[in-house]
Amino acid sequence: MSEAIEKTTLIGKSITKPDAPDKSNGRTRYINDMVLPRMLVAKIKRSDRAHAKVLSIDTSKAAAVPGIQAIVTADDTPMVGVGVTKDNPPLKKDIVLSMRDELVAVAGETEEAVDKALALIEIEYEDLPAIFDPAEALEEGAHQMHDDKPGNLSLGYQTVHGDIKQAEKNSDHVLDEVYDVHYVTHVCMGPGCVIADFDTHGKLTMYTQTQYPYNYKMDLAPSLGMHPGDIRVIQPPVGGAFGSKLDVYPFEPIAVFLAKKTRRPVKLFFSREEEFSASPTRQPARFHIRAGVKNDGTLTFRDVDALLNNGSHTSWGATTPFVMMRTFTGHFRVPDVEFRSRAAYTNMPYAGSFRGYGNVQATYVTATVMDKLAEAVNMDPISFRLMNAQKAGEVTPQNSKLEECFLGECIETVAEKTNFLEQYNAFKAEQDSPGRYKKGIGIATSFHNAGGAKIHKSDGCGTVIMLDDYARATVITGASEIGQGIDAVLTQIVAEELGIPTESITLVNNDSAIGPWDVGVHASRTTFIAGNSAKRAARKARDQILDAAAQRSNVAAEELDLRGGSVVQNDNGVPVMKIDSLLRKMHFAGEDAELVITHDYYEPPSEPEGDNHVGDISAAYSHGAYVAEVTVDTWTGVVKLNKMTAVQDVGRVVNKLGIEGQMEGGIAFGIGYGLTEEMIIEDGEVKNPNFRDYKVMTAPEAPELEFHFIENDDPDGPFGAKGIAELPTIIPAPAIANAVYNAIGIRFNNPPLTPEKVARAIVEKQAAKVAAE
């Protein structure tokens, strides 16, 4: 006990996710693999009409199939809606509003029996006129989708700052454009799945993929006529969520209806086709943007009208303008800004929350508009952005306080690392010269909340830490793990505080009856919020251990530190005692027995929005600047992304491996959004509900990736860290679009830039050129 122990840190090191070995060995037992004794399997019969009266439902033949235990329709349910505005009854009665609408559900002993029964259900419809376009839905006399939603209006948002009319008069150039952004979906590897299980007291256990276990109970209970306190939520490992599990969707209460009726556990799961066609999408939108600039390059105003296709019912998609508007009003210094949005009910699929939450759409617009404005005033894309970038201490019109602001540093760094201007000018000069392959380079930037987002009563998270007699720590956190890596980050943070190895830590976060409250995995908040809570709980445990050590040695607590499993002297690292033996002494001390069990609830110092959507909703914000380098095949229209260089303000890297994984995965989503992914929906029907026709990027297309993290400790972040995981999804698509413009001189206001779209635009441009000559 005399060898000195040096002070080292785990922060910034690469830690393997605790669940990674099992996942890569195929040992993880996902919810989809779970089987409970006496469990039934269940599936849903959905509408095959986009809009129709349901005249009759005949389930008699289905009920006669051997092995069928229960069939439910709306008549068996309280008809209380789920979803953000509770407009979505789990099973529909009389009218269907979309192809995904749930009409009947069947539970049986085997999947085969259930499939047979589903095929034997007879439904008579009378078609009603369907509306697929949101503008049409808002027209006078359009068919009303919901009795209590006059004019088919779902949610609307508006924020107004300054005087855009005056600002327009002061502008030298005004851009006036329309963008149409498309439907994409999360493509979770693990399709939707839930298991509902009642005990004899009528208490319900839900095994679910949810990413917000606590408010989930509150949102689910009314549709069941239950008290939220009678629901226990267990979260087995999930194959991805990405925002798609942030709401209650009809299949979940439906499983409960069947479990209640049969008094047996019921597992309801989606086929891959259902995962594509019946899970939430990213919110599509049509933006009308007007933006002004002075000849000297100063931005003057932005005026944005957003029309959202709400689809048949309402989930988080309709609320994404909440995030869109922060970017439209607050990304770059724009003195006068207005944003208005309306979401209109149609007979289309509905959108949920999705990594990037509205900012993917808003950034596609703002980042390409910035390029266009730079060109209008004959400035290069870098200087133009730099002169309009906010600096530390500036406040956006909606009151996002940019106390620290590294936007300029991000832009400068990415421009330097990619030799941007030299390449940009060279490619631009080559645009009209002969040659099949054209190269291009483009930049895009954005900003996002990086310290949570106060949109609920609390944006907090709780942690309990328990140390046992062997100095092993159990960390019970409210934060859910949906693949994002909070397990590794919290392990690291607690190990750092307590001076014990990461292997000595067990994380428990999958049971609402055990873990303290958390608002859920969203808004890039978990490392910041759960990290702070875990750090503070660990700090309390540390203080308790140091106090006990001080009592049992003649060294003051302030002069002690925890390192390598020992209590050591702070100045020279000389060990005083082992932590585990100290814990045993504390525990087995008769009436003075003392256990180390601490807890903390962390509420970030942010404020909810007030009137006009003004409020400093996040405890931190962060910026990123990405550069895409592409080659366009002008014959086939194929855009090859050669390289993506990402520079991002991250506060402080906690888990290096984790942050790189989040960047890579996020960028993959962003590339798909920009280049290949698109749900093709005709007359309300998803036409490509499979991996063959819905084009997710595959490994050979993955570009070279280069990351540069701008590290400056955030004053409120755990060890200085900020939330990072949405910007990588948000920024790539417009960077690619700007690079394509640099290559071929064509703008696309309607992602994705599919080969066909690009080829057609090239052919049209050539034809126009020929016509002009």
Added chain:
Amino acid sequence: MMIEYEEYLAATSVAEATQALANGNVTVVAGGTDLMVQTAASGRGVGTTLLNVRRIADLRGVTVDGGRVTIGALTTITDMLTDGVVADTAPVLAETADRFASNQIRNMATVGGNICNASPAGDMIIPLMVLDADVELSSWVDGAVATRTVALNEFFTGPGKSVKTANELLTSVSFNRPAEGFVGQFGKTGPRPALEISMVSVGVGGVASNGSLTNARVVYGAVAPTPIRASKTEAALEGTSLDDASIQSVLDVADSEVNPISDVRASDWYRRHLVRVMTQEVLESVANV
């Protein structure tokens, strides 16, 4: 959806397999890479008996006998990529295999399955048609295996349809060893470089000399209900020196000969556009041989 077969058979000889087929209502499975996906999605092609033919060892492998190259129906796409006879006699088949699906699929997928699936986008069919291949169909007739030979060019009758009857097993595909100086090219496209069903595929072959092709073959996939031989394009190409102007006029002929549809993967406009640019690409590379 789950599919239930009543019976499963694993034949080890052509005789055994064709006898089973003669009993009727049989679904043949080779690699299963089309069949599994189709039955899961639509229940297509389901009989009461599932007949696995993968254990018929005789039907796997490539042989050359005199001037004739024969590829067993169960030869996998991976085999095509690595086989010495293929590399020696018809490297275009290996090039096509290199553009086919992914390693995992190639290990399972068979040449016979690719042909019998009769997709207008079946990749291996294209270079085989360029090579004027014939298929051998076997059936059980009067207590013995009987065979007939059909030109691959005449095999397909529509999407998923061919002249093969329900009681016939495709046993091999064969072609004459290409003449000295023969060049064959295959091209396909889709938004992804790998794991992609062809939006359009093109195969061109012929004996190249002095920048022109003789005995020219032009085959297109995914532009009509079946893979097609473009005979007018072949005629336009025959012996023509491949300079820019003549390539353009060949492309006009090709355009007049294809009849693509619009679907979720591409519009007819884009497929026509691809026919032009991919044919141009292939012809330019042939011209440089």
